[in-house]
Amino acid sequence: MGRTLSSATQLIRHEQDTLAKFRRALRKEDQRAFDDLFRAARYHVAAIAYASHLLPLETMLLAMLIEEHKRVLKLEARLEQTTDATERLDPGCLSLDGSADDLVD
Helix, strand or coil, X not given: CCCXXXXXXXXXXXXXXXXXXXHHHCCHHXXXXXXXXXXXXXXXXXXXXXXXXXXXXXXXXXXXXXXXXXXXXXXXXXXXXXCCCCCCCCCCCCCCCCCHHHHCC
């Protein structure tokens, strides 16, 4: 007969259980962040279920990234609202080469 497929919720729980030793090795604050990421994945359980062509962990990571990016966008919007035009950081003032000279005024 046919084989029953696991639900997206069960897949998320399985991945979280698989990573339990990894989680235990993390510091307490990192464990909280780890748990938050899996909560973010569960928030997108319907999308994970529809993306059946991807591996379960891939869809969970995408869901986590979406939630983190939404947080970044929200923080950027708040920063935009609270800073004056004269106080805004010029995006071109820091280079991507990692030199410390860019951080000195």
